[in-house]
Amino acid sequence: MSVRAVHVDHALQACSREWSVHCLQICAALRIACAVERIDVQPEREESLEAAARRLRYERLAAHVAPGEILLTAHHEDDQAETVLLALVRGAGVHGLAAMPETAPFHAGRHARPLLGFSRAAIGAYARARALRWIDDATNHDEHMSRNFLRAQVLPLLEERWPAAARAMARAATHSAEAAHLLDDIAAADLAKCGDAGASLSIVRVSQLTPARQHNLVRYWIRQNGFHAPSAQHLDRILAQVNRPSRTGLACVSWPGTEVRRYRDCLTISTRVPRPDHDLAMPWRPPHAIELPDAGWRLRALATQGDGLSQVRVAQTALTVRLRQGGEVCQLVGREHHHKLKKLLQEAHVPPWERERLPLIFVGEELAAIGDRWVCAPFAAQGGEPAWRIVLEALEQ
Helix, strand or coil, rough: CCEEEEEECCCCCCHHHHHHHHHHHHHHHCEEEEEEEEEECCCCCCHHHHHHHHHHHHHHHHHHHHHCCCCCCCCCHHHHHHHHHHHCCCCHHHHHHCCCCCCCECCCCEEECCCCCCHHHHHHHHHHCCCCCCCCCCHHCCCCCCHHHHHHHHHHHHHHHCCCCCHHHHHHHHHHHHHHHHHHHHHHHHHHHHHEEEEEEEHHHHHCCCCCCCCCHHHHHHHCCCCCCHHHHHHHHHHHHHHCCCCCCCEEECCCCEEEEEEEHHHHHHHHCCCCCCCEEEECCCCCEEECCCEEEEHHHHEEEEECHHHHHHHCCCCEEEECCCCCCCCCCCCCCCCCHHHHHHHCCCCCCCCCCCCCEEEEEEEEEEEEEEEEEEHCCCCCCCEEEEEEEHHHH
């Protein structure tokens, strides 16, 4: 069995680099490899500094966990009690009150918290008895932070009246976790009936469930797709799209990193991305790949025959990749007339948020191809002539 360490420097304090040096020195003395990750904490809209730091920290840690490996963190019994209290004052349900599990799946491996059964005092006594060296984070005394306020003001008061309060709250978290597992079993059964695909739900089928099961299903569906659970307000707005007919059939509810959209009879979930720059105009010479970060795509061309963009008809002309401006037309192979791009995309049931990111390939000022979906007739390969088959690959966000 091999062990290595990862230290995440949040760069939120002037002395944070000294902490990195301390970790490297301790690990060197123990002959343990240590990687230091430095992050720039920039909260997203509606996200606190603490939440942003936690999100980015675990994103970096996840990159170090290979299949079959276990991430160990030092959360203890008092941390668990603080988490339960925070969940209570925020009005969380049983999943929130379940707080931190001892073990759970974590990206390619698992995440374990082996010290959850030990109090802060017990761990401190152990460290002092063995003359271990550690650093105290000065921000732990900043009571403007909710967790620190609970640690300094609330938990001591509770334990003065009920000495075993922290242990009792940890036990309550275990009971909540059991209830959460039962709710997940129900949600999994409902998802099997209401899910058209991994990232979509049938609005008609969800609307046939009781309100409580709708809430339970949508929360579960969001988690299963790897996104953070929404607030109660966001969840209510999502379910309003299920239970109230939309005038447009299109709506979007978003929170940091996540978008849930309604389109026709489906709810879909995806990573929240900024709107693309519609003034994009990039030259392209197949087969070289180009990346379109604003649109979220990598564009490639594969050499083939008789299927795709004619190599002969584009060989002497520069290609340009653009996004929709409106008014584009294309004559599809086998059709007599030109059709507006807007109508073609509607007929193909391409959601509006995907339409605005679909790369368009122009030859001069003429539309030659629409992403990887269609090639316009004047530029389509015929018979067995050499062709470029256009391939779109999603860029990682």
